[in-house]
Structures are given as C-alpha cells and as structure tokens.
Amino acid sequence: MANKEEAEKLKNEANKLFTEKHYAGAVNLYTKAIDLYPENAVYFANRSFAHIKLEEYGSAVADASRAIEVDPSYAKGYYRRGDAYFMLGKFKDAIKDLKTAAKVAPKDPDLRKKLAECEKAIKRIKFEEALSTPDSEITHVSDTIDLSTMPVEDSYKGPRMQEDGAGGYTITEEFVLAMLEEFKEQRLIHRRFAFQILLQARQLLRELPSLVDIDIPADRHFTVCGDVHGQYYDLLNIWQLNGNPGPDNPYLFNGDFVDRGSFSVEVILALLAWKVLHPSCMHLTRGNHESHSMNKIYGFDGEVKHKFSGLMLDVFREVFNWLPLAFVLNRKVLVLHGGLFSKDGVSLDDLRKVERNREPPDEGLMCECLWSDPAPEQGRQASKRGVGLQFGPDITQQFLKDNGLELVVRSHEVKEEGYEVAHNGLLVTVFSAPNYCDQMGNKGAFVKFNGSDMVPHFTTFEAVPHPDVKPMAYASSFLSWGM
Structure with a gap:
C-alpha cells in the first residue's frame, strides 16, 4: 500500500x-x-x-x-x-x-x-x-520547369535578381540581402526567383558526392550549425552574431532546416540562395526532416502549398534528395545529422558510395546517417525514436579509429545549452533552434573550428522575438487533437 x-x-x-x-x-x-x-x-x-x-x-x-x-x-x-x-x-x-x-x-x-x-x-x-512510375520512366519535375514562362510583372515590388541581357536573371549578393529583409517583413519573393534558386541549387548539389571532403586552411575558420527547423528569425540572429556566409566565413548547416517552425520556406530559400551565390562557402547536410514523410506531418508540405504551390513542393523534394549525407573537415571531423551505424567496419568510402537520390529508407547507412543517436551505455541499443539506433562511446571510438578521424559532430537532438560534448570528448551534438517550438526553453549554439587545430569552439545564444505565427501552423491537423 x-x-x-x-x-x-x-x-x-x-x-x-x-x-x-x-x-x-x-x-x-x-x-x-x-x-x-x-x-x-x-x-x-x-x-x-x-x-x-x-x-x-x-x-x-x-x-x-x-x-x-x-x-x-x-x-x-x-x-x-x-x-x-x-x-x-x-x-x-x-x-x-x-x-x-x-x-x-x-x-x-x-x-x-x-x-x-x-x-x-x-x-x-x-x-x-x-x-507511381517505375524509376526508369521517371520524369523529374525540376527538368520540366521553364523559367521563361514566369515573367516578373511590373506590379511586383519585391527584390529582383540582376537581368543578364538575354531574358534571364543572375543571383547577386544585393538580391540575397534584400530577400532576407523581405522575408523578415513576412513578404515573399516572386516565384520566378524562388524557382531559379531551387533549380540552380539542385544542379550544384547533384554534382557532389554523398560524403563531401572540405579542406580548411590553417589561417581560416569554419562554422557548423545544427537544426534550425523553420525558425527564420533565429537563423538571421546566427548571421548577426557570426557574420553572413562568404569566402572568408564559410558555414555548414547540419540538416533539419524545415518543419515545426512556421517560417521553413524562408529558412530553406535563404540557405539555398547563399549556396547558389557562394557554392564553396555554404554547405548543407540532409536531415531526417528533409523527407516527404516528415514534411507531410510536421508542416513543410502545408507551408509551401500555402505560400507558393504544390509544383514548388515537388521541386523542393527533388532538391532534398540530392543533399549530401555527411562531410569530413580537414580529414579529422565527420559531420552528419544523426549518428553512427548498426554494424562495425563502416568506412568513409562506404558513405561516399551511398545512392542518396531517394526518399530515406527505413534501415541501412542512409537511414542511420539521418536518424541515429548517441547513448551513454556501451554497445548498441534500439532507438528511442523507433528509427535508426543508439550507439555508445565504444562504437564512436572504434569508428573514429578505423577511419583515422578525431571527432564526430552531429545534431538531431535538443540540448539545453544548445550543444553537448559526449563519448569522452569524441562526439559533439550541436542544435541551433533556441526555445525549440516556442516551448523548450533551450539555448541555440553553433561550433567554430580553426583550420590550424580543428578544436571545437562553441557559441550559445537565446531565442529572438518573431511574428505571432505559432510553430506547427501548417502541420497535420492530427497533431492538434488531444496531443
């Protein structure tokens, strides 16, 4: 009793x-x-x-x-x-x-x-x-888009790309900065410019391997950010604190750009615009929320259809399918969204060979890159999420040793201080969406590396005010009933 x-x-x-x-x-x-x-x-x-x-x-x-x-x-x-x-x-x-x-x-x-x-x-x-159509017969929506059929009307008063003299447009830094301000005022850009950003970004991403190697000179730095989840005003704050992306200030955003936060369209267009403008200075990893199944539930589908169109949503999906799964910085630091793997002996070459142009599967290397989490216990355990797995300090240590690496940086989990160092200093989690979903009270963080030593340096920050649009405003109505 x-x-x-x-x-x-x-x-x-x-x-x-x-x-x-x-x-x-x-x-x-x-x-x-x-x-x-x-x-x-x-x-x-x-x-x-x-x-x-x-x-x-x-x-x-x-x-x-x-x-x-x-x-x-x-x-x-x-x-x-x-x-x-x-x-x-x-x-x-x-x-x-x-x-x-x-x-x-x-x-x-x-x-x-x-x-x-x-x-x-x-x-x-x-x-x-x-x-559904057999893979051999698929026509990609992106390949059918004709930008010339999208004239920019005289009545459009928003930012414009630079005309190239041949009926087309070129993206410039002036345009990107003006676009960021337009989004800040809750106004959209013309669909012609949005589609151009998407199509040019897709072409750049298609040329990359599934694992990308990046060299950081000894006298330069490199910033890694975690989940942003549609929190556009917090994204702007990162650039306010740490400078805009550019040749002297490169970034890697480590997945989960969209869903939950109700400014996901603005976040992903901003990131992709910087990618198009400075391809070697803005790097993007795929997260588990850059997927059709997650977007249907957590809001990105509804937001794109509300702000633009279902056609644009199809193009976004094709862009997401080409996002790399992992990066290696200076042959020392592996960056990926989720975590490590359900089997021993996985090599960096195995990751390079993953065919990523697809929706994420329910198992295998691609799934684990996007979904896995570290745990304090040794060995491997079933995932609390129901997808991927949990892996212990011994798994991290052996993977790094096998691949000649020194550190794993991943995201995927809210942390009270915006980051966490685990697995005896061999693994870092970084999360860049402060006060996640307007309710968690957590800080956001980013991590900066100097090319000379590749030691992580953390900056934390609080959430900033945003317009009165609640998180999950475009999510499945299922989530608002009895949850």
Missing part, C-alpha cells in the same frame, strides 16, 4: 512537470512511479505521452504497449500507441490502434478526428502508389 501511495504521489508530480513542459523530468518521475508500482497502466500511458513530446516515438510505442498489457481495456494505451505510430508514418498500425481505442471510448471527439485524418493519410498513400 505504501508503494502504491508513493507511486501516485510521484505520478502527480510528473503530471505537473508535464503541464509545465518539462517532459524529460516527467519521464524520470513516471519511471520512478512505475518502479514502485508497475501494475498501473496510467503510468505507462502517461510516460508514453511524455516520450511523444520528446519525439521518442519508439519508447512511446513500447510504453503504450506495456499499458495495454497491464490493462487491455484501457483506451489511452491504444490512443497513445496510435499517436506514436502516426508520428512514425506507420499509418496502418496507427489506425488499427485508434479504432480499438474508439470502441472503448466511442464518444471521444478527438479520437474521431484522428481516425479521419489517419484514414485520409492511407487513402493518399494508396493514390500515390497507384500513380
């Missing part, structure tokens, strides 16, 4: 932390409650919900399954597992659980809405499969 009472007290404290959006702390207290009294399905379902908020969907599925084992009639167990499956893009599994929950709680209005959204997602997938 004493254990049961103490467990209930811990659950109530955890609920309070959850309400205050301290999700990691809530997980810890729910875990203590479960350790004292594991016969209560509510504790597992609540911890599952906290894992969902932390984007740890694999752990959320496991906890919801435990809740169902403890009490097969507990609707919230199926509800939470359905939520987690939906976030993983496993819509058939999600709808099965949500239907079971609906039988137990038939009057829940949020549940009915989620079921409808799930059914719509499945219909969309079936429709896309029916229209």
